[in-house]
Amino acid sequence: MEMHRDDIGAKLGMWLFIFTEILLFGGLFLVYAVMRHRYADEFHQAAHQLNAFIGTVNTVVLLLSSATVAMSITAVQKGEKRKGVLFILVTLICAGIFLFNKYFEWGHKFSIGLYPGSDMMIGLKHGYILFFSLYFFMTGLHVLHLIVGSIILTVIMIRIQTGSINKERYVLLENGGLYWHLVDLIWIFLFPLLYLIT
Amino acid sequence: MAEAITHSYLENTGKYKGILAWLTTTDHKRIGLMYMYAMMVFFIVGVLLGELMRLELFRPGQQFYNAQTYNGIFTIHGIIMIFTVVIPGLAAVFGNFSMPIMIGAHDVAFPRLNLFSWYLFILGAAIALSSQFLGNGPPDTGWTFYAPYSTQTHTNVVAAVFGAFVLGFSSILTGLNFIVTIHRLRAPGMTFFRMPLFPWSLYATAWIQVLATPIVGITLLMVIAERWLRIGFFDPSLGGDPILYQHLFWIYSHPAVYIMILPAMGVITEIIPTFAQRRVFGYKAIALSSLAIALVGYFVWAHHMYTSGMSITARWVFSLLTFLVAVPSAIKVFNWVTTMYKGSISVKPPFLFALGFIFLFMIGGLTGLSLGSLATDIHVHDTAYVVAHFHYIIFGGVGFAFFAALHYWYPKMYGRMYNFRRANMAFGFLFVGFNLLYFPQFVIGIMGMPRRYFDYLPQFTLGQQISAVGGLLLLIGIIIMLANLFSKKGAKAPDNPWGGSTLEWTVPSPPPVENFDEIPVITGEPYNYE
Numbered sequence: 001m002e003m004h005r006d007d008i009g010a011k012l013g014m015w016l017f018i019f020t021e022i023l024l025f026g027g028l029f030l031v032y033a034v035m036r037h038r039y040a041d042e043f044h045q046a047a048h049q050l051n052a053f054i055g056t057v058n059t060v061v062l063l064l065s066s067a068t069v070a071m072s073i074t075a076v077q078k079g080e081k082r083k084g085v086l087f088i089l090v091t092l093i094c095a096g097i098f099l100f101n102k103y104f105e106w107g108h109k110f111s112i113g114l115y116p117g118s119d120m121m122i123g124l125k126h127g128y129i130l131f132f133s134l135y136f137f138m139t140g141l142h143v144l145h146l147i148v149g150s151i152i153l154t155v156i157m158i159r160i161q162t163g164s165i166n167k168e169r170y171v172l173l174e175n176g177g178l179y180w181h182l183v184d185l186i187w188i189f190l191f192p193l194l195y196l197i198t
Numbered sequence: 199m200a201e202a203i204t205h206s207y208l209e210n211t212g213k214y215k216g217i218l219a220w221l222t223t224t225d226h227k228r229i230g231l232m233y234m235y236a237m238m239v240f241f242i243v244g245v246l247l248g249e250l251m252r253l254e255l256f257r258p259g260q261q262f263y264n265a266q267t268y269n270g271i272f273t274i275h276g277i278i279m280i281f282t283v284v285i286p287g288l289a290a291v292f293g294n295f296s297m298p299i300m301i302g303a304h305d306v307a308f309p310r311l312n313l314f315s316w317y318l319f320i321l322g323a324a325i326a327l328s329s330q331f332l333g334n335g336p337p338d339t340g341w342t343f344y345a346p347y348s349t350q351t352h353t354n355v356v357a358a359v360f361g362a363f364v365l366g367f368s369s370i371l372t373g374l375n376f377i378v379t380i381h382r383l384r385a386p387g388m389t390f391f392r393m394p395l396f397p398w399s400l401y402a403t404a405w406i407q408v409l410a411t412p413i414v415g416i417t418l419l420m421v422i423a424e425r426w427l428r429i430g431f432f433d434p435s436l437g438g439d440p441i442l443y444q445h446l447f448w449i450y451s452h453p454a455v456y457i458m459i460l461p462a463m464g465v466i467t468e469i470i471p472t473f474a475q476r477r478v479f480g481y482k483a484i485a486l487s488s489l490a491i492a493l494v495g496y497f498v499w500a501h502h503m504y505t506s507g508m509s510i511t512a513r514w515v516f517s518l519l520t521f522l523v524a525v526p527s528a529i530k531v532f533n534w535v536t537t538m539y540k541g542s543i544s545v546k547p548p549f550l551f552a553l554g555f556i557f558l559f560m561i562g563g564l565t566g567l568s569l570g571s572l573a574t575d576i577h578v579h580d581t582a583y584v585v586a587h588f589h590y591i592i593f594g595g596v597g598f599a600f601f602a603a604l605h606y607w608y609p610k611m612y613g614r615m616y617n618f619r620r621a622n623m624a625f626g627f628l629f630v631g632f633n634l635l636y637f638p639q640f641v642i643g644i645m646g647m648p649r650r651y652f653d654y655l656p657q658f659t660l661g662q663q664i665s666a667v668g669g670l671l672l673l674i675g676i677i678i679m680l681a682n683l684f685s686k687k688g689a690k691a692p693d694n695p696w697g698g699s700t701l702e703w704t705v706p707s708p709p710p711v712e713n714f715d716e717i718p719v720i721t722g723e724p725y726n727y728e
C-alpha cells in the first residue's frame with residue numbers, strides 16, 4: 001500500500017512540538033523572572049562570575065550552525081547531495097565546539113567547588129545560590145537538547161548520504177533543521193539573561 | 199491490498215500473530231483498545247485502593263493499618279487515578295478509536311507516534327507504580343507533590359514524579375497527533391463547522407495538552423533536581439519559594455481538569471442527539487464553548503491557592519475568572535437538555551449514563567462555585583467538601599461519561615451487543631452507590647472533616663459509614679458492568695444499532711482495517727435527523 005504522505009502535516013506536528021519545548025523552558029524562564037525580581041542585586045553580582053567571552057564564542061558558533069543547517073536544506077532541495085552532507089557536518093562540528101567550551105566552563109566551576117548541592121554553594125547568599133542553580137539547570141537542559149539535536153542531525157546526514165532524503169523528500173531534514181533552530185533560539189535567550197546582564 | 203480492507207481490524211492480517219500483532223499495531227482502533235485495557239487495570243487498582251481507605255475510615259481511630267500506610271494509599275490512589283486513568287481517559291481510548299472514523303480518515307496523522315505514545319504511557323505508569331515497591335516506601339505527599347514536603351520526605355517521591363513526567367510526555371504527543379489529524383485529515387467537504395462535536399472537544403483538549411503539560415513537565419524535573427541536587431528553587435532555606443511550586447503545578451494541573459472533562463462533554467454531546475433523534479441544539483455554541491473552556495480554563499489555576507498566601511488582588515481576579523469558566527460549561531448543559539426537548543427519546547444504557555453524567559456534573563459544578571468564591575472557600579478549604587466536589591466532577595462527570603461512551607461505542611468496537619437489562623442494573627448500582635458515597639462527604643466537609651485525615655472526630659462517623667456503604671454498592675456496580683460487557687459474547691451488532699448519524703455508524707461493526715474503502719464526501723451537518 002502506498003504510504004500516506006503529508007509534508008505539511010509533518011511540519012505542523014514539528015511546530016507544535018517546538019511550542020511545547022518553548023513552554024518547557026518557559027517554566028524555567030518564569031522561575032528566573034521571579035527570582036531575579038526578588039534578588040536583583042545578587043543576580044547582578046553573580047553574573048560577573050560567568051565568562052562572557054566563552055559565552056559570546058558559543059553564541060557565534062551556534063548562530064553559524066543554524067545558518068549551515070539552513071544551507072544544507074537549500075543544497076538538498078537543489079539536489080546537491082554532497083554539499084547537503086557537508087553542511088550538516090559543519091553544523092555537527094559547531095555543536096562539538098559548543099560542547100567543548102561548555103565542558104571547560106562547567107569543569108572550571110566544578111573545580112572551584114561551585115555546583116548545586118556543594119558545601120560552598122549552600123554557604124552562599126540566597127541570590128547567588130539561585131542564580132547558579134538556574135545557570136546549571138538551564139544550560140544543562142539546553143546542552144541535553146543540543147546533544148539530542150546532534151543525534152537527530154547525524155541520522156539525517158546518513159539519510160542524505162544514502163539518498164532516502166533527497167530533493168523530492170526532505171521534510172525530515174526540514175524538521176531536524178527546525179529543531180536545531182530551536183536549540184539555537186533558546187541559547188539566544190539564555191545568553192543575555194545569564195551572561196550579559198552584569 | 200483491496201482484500202485487506204474487507205477484514206475487520208480485530209482480525210490479524212499482518213506478519214505477527216496474537217499479542218505481538220497488537221503490540222506492533224499502528225491501527226488507531228487497536229491502540230484505543232490497548233489504552234482501554236491498560237486503563238481498566240489501573241482503574242480497578244485505584245478503586246480497590248479507594249475501598250481500602252473507606253474501610254479504614256469506617257470507624258474513628260486505627261482499624262486495619264497505620265497512618266503512614268494511609269498516606270501512601272491516598273497518594274497512590276490519586277496518582278493512579280489522575281495520571282493513568284482520567285487524564286489520558288476518554289481522549290486516549292475513544293479519541294483514538296472513534297475520532298479518525300468520525301472525521302472520515304483512515305487513521306491518525308502519525309500512526310507510529312500514536313503507538314509510541316502508548317508505550318510511553320505504559321512506561322510512565324510502570325515507573326509511577328514502581329514507587330510503591332522500590333526505595334524507602336510509597337510516596338506520602340498526595341498526588342500534588344507539594345513542596346517543600348515533597349523535596350524532603352524520605353519516601354520514594356522521585357519515581358512517582360518521574361513517572362508522571364513520562365505520562366505527561368505521552369499526553370503531549372497524543373494531543374499533538376490529534377491536532378494535526380483534525381487539521382489535515384478531515385474528509386473532503388467536512389469543514390470545521392461540519393465536524394461532529396466529539397472531535398471538536400478533542401481538538402480543544404489537545405490544545406490544552408500541548409500548551410499546559412510542558413509546564414508540569416519542567417516543574418516535576420525541578421522537584422527531582424531539588425531532591426537530588428538541592429537547587430533550592432522551592433526551598434526557603436536556600437532562598438526559594440514553595441508557593442512558586444504551587445503556581446507552576448496548578449498552571450498545568452488545573453487545565454488538566456479540562457483535559458479530563460472536555461472529551462467527556464464531547465461524548466455526552468454525541469449520545470444525546472442520537473438517543474433523542476434530534477439535531478443537536480446550538481451546535482456552534484457547543485463547539486465554541488469547548489474552546490472557551492480551554493482558553494479561560496488556562497487562567498484560573500490559582501483558585502486552588504486562596505489560602506496559600508496571595509495578594510487580595512490576585513485572589514479576586516482568579517475568583518472572577520473561575521466564575522467565568524462556569525458560563526461555557528452551563529451553555530453545554532442547557533444545550534444538552536434543550537436538544538432532548540420534543541425529541542423521540544429512547545432510554546438505552548448509553549443515554550442513562552449520559553443523564554447520570556448531567557445530574558452528577560451539575561452537582562459537581564455548582565458546588566465548584568462555592569469553592570470558587572473567596573469567602574466560602576476559606577471555610578471549606580482542604581475539607582471533605584473538596585473531596586466530594588472533586589469526585590462529583592471527575593468520577594460523576596468523567597467516569598460516568600467514560601461508561602456512557604463505553605456502552606455507546608461498544609457495539610462498534612466489538613461488533614457485539616451487550617445485555618441492556620444488566621447494563622441498566624449496573625447503572626442503578628453505580629448511580630445510587632456514587633451518591634451515597636460522595637454526598638455525605640459534602641455534609642461532613644461543611645461540618646469540618648478535613649481531607650486526607652486518617653482519623654476523625656466521632657460526629658463524622660455516620661457520614662463516613664454511609665460513604666462506606668456507597669463505596670460497596672459502587673464496587674458491585676462496577677463488577678456487574680464489567681461482567682456484562684466482557685464475560686460473554688452478546689448478539690451480533692448491526693452497523694448502526696442506535697440510529698446515529700455520524701460517520702462511525704456508516705462503516706461495518708467492527709470497522710475494517712482502514713475504516714473506509716473510499717473516503718466519504720461530506721455535504722451537510724453531522725446531526726441530521728429532521
